[in-house]
Amino acid sequence: MKVIFEKLYDSYHQDLFQFIFYMVKNKQVAEDLVQEVYIKVLKSLDTFKGDSSEKTWIFSIARHTTIDYFRSQKRKRNRIAEFFDWHEKGELLQDQNHLPDEIAIKNEEITQIYNHLDKCTVDQKSVLILRYLHSFSIQETADILGFSLSKVKTTQHRALKALRKLLTENEEKRGDA
Amino acid sequence: MKSRYNNDKQVINLLKDMPKVKDSRDKNEIFQRISTQMKNEKTSIKQKKTYLIPILSSALVVAIMLVIIPVVLNNEMFQRHEEKLSLNKAADSSSSSGESGIKMNEQEDAALSNDKSNPELSLFSKSSENLVLTEIDAQSDIVHAAVSDQQGQYMIPVTFVIPKTEELESYYNKVETYLKAEEWGVSGYLFKDATFKFDYTNNHVIMNLPKGFSLNHGSANATIFEDTLSAMFRHLGFKKVVFETDNNQAVDLGQIGNISELPIKPAQKSSYKLYQASDDKRKFLIPIPLKEQTEIEAALNGMKQNEETFSIFQTIPNKIGFNVDESSGDQLSITFAEDNSLKETSITLQEKNTMIEAILMTAKSYGYNSVKFNNTGIDQIGIYNLTEAIKVPLAVNPIKNEEK
Numbered sequence A: 001m002k003v004i005f006e007k008l009y010d011s012y013h014q015d016l017f018q019f020i021f022y023m024v025k026n027k028q029v030a031e032d033l034v035q036e037v038y039i040k041v042l043k044s045l046d047t048f049k050g051d052s053s054e055k056t057w058i059f060s061i062a063r064h065t066t067i068d069y070f071r072s073q074k075r076k077r078n079r080i081a082e083f084f085d086w087h088e089k090g091e092l093l094q095d096q097n098h099l100p101d102e103i104a105i106k107n108e109e110i111t112q113i114y115n116h117l118d119k120c121t122v123d124q125k126s127v128l129i130l131r132y133l134h135s136f137s138i139q140e141t142a143d144i145l146g147f148s149l150s151k152v153k154t155t156q157h158r159a160l161k162a163l164r165k166l167l168t169e170n171e172e173k174r175g176d177a
Numbered sequence B: 001m002k003s004r005y006n007n008d009k010q011v012i013n014l015l016k017d018m019p020k021v022k023d024s025r026d027k028n029e030i031f032q033r034i035s036t037q038m039k040n041e042k043t044s045i046k047q048k049k050t051y052l053i054p055i056l057s058s059a060l061v062v063a064i065m066l067v068i069i070p071v072v073l074n075n076e077m078f079q080r081h082e083e084k085l086s087l088n089k090a091a092d093s094s095s096s097s098g099e100s101g102i103k104m105n106e107q108e109d110a111a112l113s114n115d116k117s118n119p120e121l122s123l124f125s126k127s128s129e130n131l132v133l134t135e136i137d138a139q140s141d142i143v144h145a146a147v148s149d150q151q152g153q154y155m156i157p158v159t160f161v162i163p164k165t166e167e168l169e170s171y172y173n174k175v176e177t178y179l180k181a182e183e184w185g186v187s188g189y190l191f192k193d194a195t196f197k198f199d200y201t202n203n204h205v206i207m208n209l210p211k212g213f214s215l216n217h218g219s220a221n222a223t224i225f226e227d228t229l230s231a232m233f234r235h236l237g238f239k240k241v242v243f244e245t246d247n248n249q250a251v252d253l254g255q256i257g258n259i260s261e262l263p264i265k266p267a268q269k270s271s272y273k274l275y276q277a278s279d280d281k282r283k284f285l286i287p288i289p290l291k292e293q294t295e296i297e298a299a300l301n302g303m304k305q306n307e308e309t310f311s312i313f314q315t316i317p318n319k320i321g322f323n324v325d326e327s328s329g330d331q332l333s334i335t336f337a338e339d340n341s342l343k344e345t346s347i348t349l350q351e352k353n354t355m356i357e358a359i360l361m362t363a364k365s366y367g368y369n370s371v372k373f374n375n376t377g378i379d380q381i382g383i384y385n386l387t388e389a390i391k392v393p394l395a396v397n398p399i400k401n402e403e404k
Helices: A002-024 A027-043 A054-081 A087-097 A108-119 A122-133 A138-145 A149-176 B008-016 B027-096 B106-117 B168-178 B219-236 B296-302 B349-365
Strands: B140-148 B155-163 B195-199 B204-208 B240-244 B261-263 B270-275 B284-289 B322-328 B331-336 B370-374
Touching: A002 A027, A002 A054, A002 A122, A002 B027, A027 A054, A027 B027, A054 A122, A054 A138, A108 A122, A108 A149, A108 B008, A122 A138, A122 A149, A122 B008, A138 A149, A149 B008, B140 B168, B140 B219, B155 B168, B155 B219, B155 B284, B168 B195, B204 B219, B270 B296, B270 B349, B284 B349, B296 B322, B296 B349, B349 B370
Parallel strands: B204 B240, B331 B370
Antiparallel strands: B140 B155, B195 B204, B240 B261, B270 B284, B322 B331
16 A cells, blocks of 8 residues: 555645635634645545546546535534524634635735635636646646536636636725725 | 626636646545545444344343234243143043042142142153154154163163254264263274264165274174164165275174174064163163064063163062953053052152053164053053054164253
């Protein structure tokens, strides 16, 4: 098992970690989730059909793992929200407070993009990260997300439009100020 | 003011400039975590499964009960119904034989009332002890062995029923362990530490006797030795026993002399009597060998003789008178002297049962295949239906598994 793990680690680890991190924006959570991805992959290696490339297969498992995580978080938040109506604010606070060093040292535009990513839908965020941070082709992105090519294109278009709008709004606010 | 973000290119470039984020942990550390996590998952699955066991087994028990209860209830009803029928039948037959009222002896009464209170007791058994083996199923084999009475006068054959899956030869080699001499009040097995090999091509048994084996001088021992071997291997079709000793010497068989092989004797005409060392010991039917020219009528009459010094007792009570008819080939016909012979109240049901079995075995030793009893006055004793000819038993003194 260790040999397989090492092969997976050497080939994909940092990419996987980065994808998950940008999706969940929490290093600790990303660490846990990437472990979960390894376990799922190791357990289901024999079911890997080879229809897609190994890399897109592993990334699709990573994407499912993060979506599962979001669902569990949502359930938790909903339970808390029954008592306190602060969940939206809580999310924002968490994002601001956990700005990682890698982002913090970058310019303001990068920080803005980083924050705005959360205002996109999960699908939009996934497409943006896969396409531009990981340079997957449209076909590969479609394989990972289980989308058609045109759905990837539409989602990508709407995501960029949304980001542009958010950046412009911010620009205008600053300009007004 | 015109926005800097008026085309996607700008945003895409920003996205591409997003910093690389790395996992700072060591590869081995991650591997360790993964393997412990996988182990924990396995154990938690196991725990879940063991947690399920009591639930599943309870469910299984309920399911089995649901299946069994209706079957048991049906059987019980069937049994009760049969009981009623047989009682009616008994009443019918006794009234048709001209008797006024039903005269049953105390034991039969007791047995019947016992049956009523214990519906699970078999209809026929009436708790009679059977000393012969009447049938086996297709999946079983018979193993013959023998012990002798405490005084070493007579050989006592015993029988084991074993599943066909068990190898006959190996069972013969361990049969010694199932013979409970002391418990049964008999002398021990003669062939302690001897081993048997079956040679089917030459049709003989090779018997390896322990070093220094010899029989005490005295005719009885030699006869029992010979009788025991014959009783054990006759029915398997072997013709002789070949002795094998460590240095190929002949075996000292006392009276018989020094021999290297011994032919297997055909069954000897015998009177079957009852052997019981004391009241608390097991009962055996014991064949008392007769001279070849002895008539069967004499053999049967001999069964009325007790030999108390040898703990050997009659199997036919003195009161029973009978005529023997040997004219119907391999079927022996025994007609009781008086109509009410088997209804005689001073003779217990067990005694009657043993008498039937001893007569059947004696008839078998004379080569008969079946016995028809006439003028019995009753239709059934134990498992034996007296209205029809009864087949001679397969073997004598079956040792039940629980006795082993």
